Amino acid sequence: MADKLSISAEKRTEFGKGAARRVRRADKIPAVLYGHGGDPIHLTLPGHETMMALKHTNAVLTLAVEGGEDHLALVKDVQRDPIKRTIEHVDLVVIIKGEKVIVDIAVHVEGQAAPETIVTTDYTEISVETDATSIPQSFVVSVEGLEAGTQILAGAVELPEGVTLVTDPEALLVNVRESISEEALEAELAEAEADAGIEHEEPESDEAAEGDEAAAEGDEAKSEDA
Template sequence: MADFEFKAERRDRVGKGAARAVRREGRVPAVVYGDKKDPVSISIPFKETQIQIQKGGFLSHIISIDVDGEKMRVIPRDYQLDVVRDFPIHVDFLRVSSTTKITVGISVEFINEEACPGLKRGGALNIVRREVEVECPATSIPESIVVDLKDADIGDSIHISAVTLPKGVTPTITDRDFTIATIAAPAGFNEPAEGEEGGEGDAE
């Protein structure tokens, strides 16, 4: 299912002059391509486009576009912002179907921080990757990659192999078991030596 729908208008004219005219009308020039079909030049509402971009995750959510009653399922693949005023000036959309596979960055979510042994002992969560690039079906993009910290202790490294990914989702990095996060020791922390026990009465 699409997360959002844009009411779009078909653009008969293209080029810089035509694009400027579209923006003066309060709309954003865009193009829809892919799925072995001809590209379609459209315009979409400026305010709605800006809101969707500012919400975050714009490039990883399916969107429905209604062009004169014809609906297309697409995913944003790129957008351009005005370098001075930081508002959208162009968007590229890719048509998607049940067989479309895409490469997309998925944010990492950490859970059970309150139960993490390493954090309870004063350690710090050192996030190496806040986002992981994956290949997945365009219609089954995960909202996040979930990392469970309930068993992570000081000195542990959490690698991608420890994460359960949804079916059909694979990291684009395949040549190594890369690190997502570590539990760093606090300053001055020393682990007891193996076999060493504390307490009075140990010394003779």
């Protein structure tokens, strides 16, 4: 289940790009907390503690806001610098114990399928509805020994009690296919190139190459005699 971490937060009174830059220079992170009909609360979170907390998917935080009451919050969105990957801003949504939330949970594939097969993954996560304070970290499906032609659908994932699948149960998660030999792969490539009208020049034979070389030497000799 998702870890519940406690973080101290300060209320923010300055806004705009300049104020946000000053917050980041102080090794802190701008954030906003919203939900349940209340006004958004603009916060400043401690940089290191927040970064460590956000290593957990669907992190649930207990925010101890200065001068106010604690808030239980689910991390909804994390904005990062596209180059440095540092955290620019965090969106948090208020949650209440006992309420349900819809979240995306990672699906991990484990095991070895049967020999001469290829395992492809169409979806790496599924959406579920679960208790806000008991969010699973991930789900696991096994392909151990599965033969070519086997498919694992979203509805086959084992869910803990109280967790309901939101993703279409018929959604294909994992497909076990027969591996393609090198000869078959080359044949498919050749067929695709033929369909596209791509032609390759035939390689020159050794005899033709020797003839061209002899002719070139003869032309060179004539030039020297002249």
